[in-house]
Amino acid sequence: MPERSHAVFLNRVYPPTPGATGALLAELAPALVEQGWRVTILTGPEDGEPRSERRADGVRVERVRAVPFDHQDVWQRALAYALLFPAFLIRALTMPAPDVWVTKTDPPMVKVLGPILARLTGAQALHWAQDLYPEVAAGVGVLPDGGILNGVLRRLSTAALRGHDHVVTVGRCMQERLVAGRGLPEDHVSVVPNWPPSVVEPVPHGENPFRAAHDLDGRFVVMYSGNMGLAHPFDTVLSAAEHLQGLSPEVLFLLVGNGPRKPELKRAVEQRGLSNVRFLPFQPRERLAQSLSAADLHLVTMRPGLKGLVVPSKLYGALGAGRPALFLGPAGSEAARMVRDHDCGTVLPKADGTALADAVRRWHEAPERWADATERARAAVAGARANAVERFDTLLRRVTDANT
Known part of the structure; x- marks a missing residue:
């Protein structure tokens, strides 16, 4: 050449x-x-x-x-x-x-x-x-x-x-x-x-100014970071938040980004009275490592019928930050395979709000399991x-x- x-x-x-x-x-x-x-x-x-x-x-x-x-x-x-x-x-x-x-x-x-x-x-x-x-x-x-x-x-x-x-x-x-x-x-x-973006690396909670700036200390943060578009189902996420609002008030669902469904989601959160759901705008590249590392778990969602049609890129950012992922989507998709192959999260092919809430609680209540998964998450995308x-x-x- x-x-x-x-x-x-x-x-x-x-x-x-x-x-x-x-x-x-x-x-x-x-x-x-x-x-x-x-x-x-x-x-x-x-x-x-x-x-x-x-x-x-x-x-x-x-x-x-x-x-x-x-x-x-x-x-x-x-x-x-x-x-x-x-x-x-x-x-x-x-x-x-x-x-x-x-x-x-x-x-x-x-x-x-x-x-x-x-x-x-x-x-x-x-x-x-x-x-x-x-x-x-x-x-x-x-x-x-x-x-x-x-x-x-x-x-x-x-x-x-x-x-x-x-x-x-x-x-x-x-x-x-x-x-x-x-x-x-x-x-x-x-x-x-x-x-993952090259700027993304794990930032420990205690050293992360993003958590302090957004009053996240003491919260178990379940983050969705990315486009809030038509390919991503959110009803299950809001139902899980509703289920956990009384049972586990320390759990916070943090939706970070923009997209065509964001106004609809904000209205739904207000109508349901969900105090454990917050929204933040798209984060600039220079704060991406802090933002993604501020989570304890990352939500990655995909409609079941989109298997083989899309691969959520947000999964790679989550793993690059050393955080396990909860994947709501088809079992045979690339995202599901990656989570299972590297044992760095949970795959929920047909989850309802209760099943998602239970999965969040299992991660929240097992800090040793969470610590092991963070290492595997980072290793999954190394190189x-x-x-x-x-x-x-x-x-x-x-x-x-x-x-x-």
């Missing part, structure tokens, strides 16, 4: 714009630069940020003009997504052609641009699948399952996936879904798990980022070498 082969990543968000997909990319891109790659990020707009810049870490960032993104309004969000496609395509075709285009899954269906750009520029294409669309949209009720639009988008998605030279998934369940459900050849799909960088470097080299 030439010393400075060029990879362009397409993704709607990139720091300082918040978002899990952008945060992961911001950790991978500079590491690839260190491996000898020339890396460009083609991304969406952000107020106050230049349209084009080369950052100190060697990554070039190109921002397109587009409609502002609104998490709360479904139709504005859909319009913002739709208008990104021509913006990305036009900007991409005015840039020097790279050796490989890398599409992600934000906005949904952006993978359709990968084969188009590859054909028009003579480059290769790799897709990095964090989610599978349109199945996710149908799974959360945004699209009617089995409808005409869903069928058209599925065929378009499958054609796009086949048109990429390789596909990277973030979980074994997702790889299985693409091979069995979409008919992709096994050697066309690889698994590269996500990883994950370095492994991911190595795998991406290898796969990108393989894809570009195939074009020489």
